[in-house]
Amino acid sequence: MERELISKRDLLEQMGISYGQLYRWKRKQLIPEEWFIRKSTFTGQETFFPKDMILARIDRIMNMKEDLSLDELAGKLSPYQTDLSLSKRELMDRNIVSEISINRHSAPAQLNGQETYSFELLLYFFATDQLLSAGEISLIESDLLMETLRNHFPSYEGKPCELLFMRKMGVSMFALAAVPSALHFDAGVKIVARLQLAELAEQLRSKLN
Structure with missing residues (x-):
């Protein structure tokens, strides 16, 4: 749409x-x-x-x-500067993230002893669920996406960035890039999805408030 x-x-x-x-x-x-x-x-x-x-x-x-x-x-x-947080049950009850997605990716937070999810982690769930719900990625690819976000999103320190999901010869790839930035790919790379994380954060904030 x-x-x-x-x-x-x-x-x-x-x-x-x-x-x-x-x-x-x-x-x-x-x-x-x-x-x-x-x-x-x-x-x-x-x-x-x-x-x-x-x-x-x-x-x-x-x-x-x-x-x-x-x-x-x-x-x-700033879309990322918030103390909003939510428990797993609240997240599911309010239908912000699908049950399949939250069950698959909630284990790391539980293992770390977190009773609620920070806004940053909620954003990871939300971004992943957007692509899963649209049928753009598989569950296995969603694991790679969550790993990419956990490992690299904090390094942007609140600065705008975008998430790219690409495929080349059947191989899936995720990347984070600063905004604005000019990105160029070889002809064999297909950009399947491109998400502005600041915009997703705004959407998530509106759902949590």
Whole structure:
């Protein structure tokens, strides 16, 4: 299903904000760079945004900006900076992650004696479950994905990154890459799925709140 977009002009009009405000918030990293989507239209190049996410983000900024500086806001709005957590039972009862996925990948957390899952671990489950539910990966491939996320996602230290799932000659591969970045592959590589983890984190936060 294609994501619904909103044009910059319609966004400014609907939210009652100025061009200057929008780009100041961008410079302060209150709005992620990757949300500014350039598309060709009959009038030339225009900027669009993922509608649901940008409207929710600007609403939060407007509600919080009177009490916090823009730098403080940036910390509050970082998709990865949260103390939200959930137990395995709550995760399953609220249908945030499928039972098959959570049962397969919950063992490491239980072995570490964790009574609840941290937001970071919930994000790993959520990303994996998205691809499993869409039929993009197998259960065995989901094990490799979870291992990739556990081993490498923490090194990004909250910076935007994307997850790529690729296949070449029947061999599955996962990669994490900083955003924005230009990636080039040889002709034999097929990109099966490409997920923006910051966007997934925003979706997960909305489900947990």
